Amino acid sequence: MVFEGIAKTALLGFEMGMTLVLVTVGLTLIFGMMDVINFAHGSLYMLGAYFGLAVVGVTGNWWAALLVAPLLVGLLGGLIEYFSIRPLYGRNPLYHILLTFGFAIMLHGLVTEIWGGQVQNISTPAVLDGSVDLVLFSYPLFRLFVLGVSIAVTAALWLAIRQSDFGIVMRASAHDSEMVDALGTDVNRVFTAVFVLGAVLAGLAGVLLGTARAVDPGMAASVIIQAFAIVVIGGLGSYRGAVVGAFIVGMLNAFGPMFAPQFTDALLYLLMAAVLLVKPAGLFGNPEAT
């Protein structure tokens, strides 16, 4: 009984952590490459859910939403980067913070204007409805699906960054963008590609979690706080840090209510403060980069 409870809570924590990875990876890659602190990242996540809602509304097909909504978010992310963020590279990072914060407010207003402030819902596709018997306990099938997608995406991205040519250029650009530029690679295009990638991942997370949970304009704010906490814990700009940080926060979210239900929120900030005291650059951060 106790063992089952702990096993189930551990799986819950693992699932929460892995889904948080989808949101935080984009945030951390964009910071790591371009030094842009993207406050609009939570809004891109929210847009993923609303675009998903719209695509399901038009086509009646959830799988179409899973495919199309992230691409639309990616397209919008690309436009935002190209037309507004790019002109500000090399300036004081405060400009980017103000700019993306402005986008967050605008997108919130736009979503409220188009879809209203009421809570909405994307129905789970019939084939993923119901639960699976995992011997010790049963678990909702859709949540296992989300977990599977998150693991697959995280692993694929890890491989891509480590192994592919684009990954090498990415890492090199993060390290010394001027040198990469001088060697004949258009760094600006790399930056746009990374921004689009981050937006697609946020959009994907939006469709998946919007289906598992509720869709409402407040979802942007609630995810961005956790995402920033994870990025700070893991180390700004570190992919490994984002994954490990998300895993830790997921476990904290899962086991927190078992031991201290009243303080779950506070635990996150206590952990963040503790990590910063010991390692000011985060668990995997590069102290020289900050």
Place this chain on the structure above:
Amino acid sequence: MGGGGGGSDSVKLGFVLPFSGTYSFLGESIVNGVKLRLDQQLDGEIDGRTVEYVRQDTGADPSTGASITQEFLQSENVDFIVGPVSSAVAGAMKPEIAGTGSAIWLNANAGNYKLVQDNCTKYHFRTSFNTWQTSAPLASFVKNNVSDNVVLSYANYTFGQQSKNLFREEFESIGGTVVSEIGAPLGTSDYSSFLQEIENSGADAVFSFFAGSDAVNYIKQFSSFGLNETMTQTGSGFLLSADTLQAQGKAALGMYSLLHYTPTKQSDRNQEFVDAYSGQFDATPNVYACQGYDSGLAAEMAVKEAGGTDADTMVDSLSGKELDSPRGYFKFRSSTHDPIMDMDIRQVVEANEGVRNEVVETLSKVEGPTWGCSL
């Protein structure tokens, strides 16, 4: 100071409501309700006086609410303050209204019972509900029909804490057992680990307070983890209300809740209201729209009975009076100016498109404590 607005030929209402952010939908619903009564049904006139409005956005910020209230009272010379949504904003507005004493406050949503408990003011009339009314009266229904033991789960902020405390007091006073209680932070999006604790409690029923997107997230996850098969979910009506029920869908089937307004309530008065509202706004009225509508009814009655807009005279013409509310019986209690009203216990059932609340039992003329207030 102009011509001292609120003079003999006009009635001025000031909306102190959220028009942006999470609660903007609630603010708009309240305004719609007020305008349905005063603009559509009364042609924008009460007793020959033209109705005027001013509105400003509080967001969810108490100090903004207080400063808008002050401005409305002192430079706009409003006769009625309608709002707010948030109980915290209401707390900040109270001293402004009590101190000035020049307008009637039609509290169209904030349910915090402490507004009445601490220095109650005669200018405060609740056209909504108080926390006790939306939680405690469900206790005897749960004890008699559902289970004699419950676990409490709630959004961990003032209103959620009040709701579960008031339910707990009542449930224990009639011999029920509260097995344990689990508070989740406001705005939690993943409730799975809290649900694990609810399941571990071993209780047969749950009493909850969650609202808005929290209510949708909580209920969907409650059912997806199969808790609906082993426990009966009950709660304050905001858990399963018209603004969340469509998003909750079949996950909410069979659950019980308590509220003072149910759009599907079978009565001629309600049907008339639903038809008028949906004809005007192309939407089904929710509880906030009803509270707005009742604020319109109260403003109408106050001005008519008082023969003008003098605040003290209007207080006397509303205190202890009944309103013809779509929700059922409604009377401003003389001692507190909170409503004495009918409360519906509803169960979620299947409907043509999705689900709806069906009234299982109506508790008539629910009063609750006075918390020492004696106006």
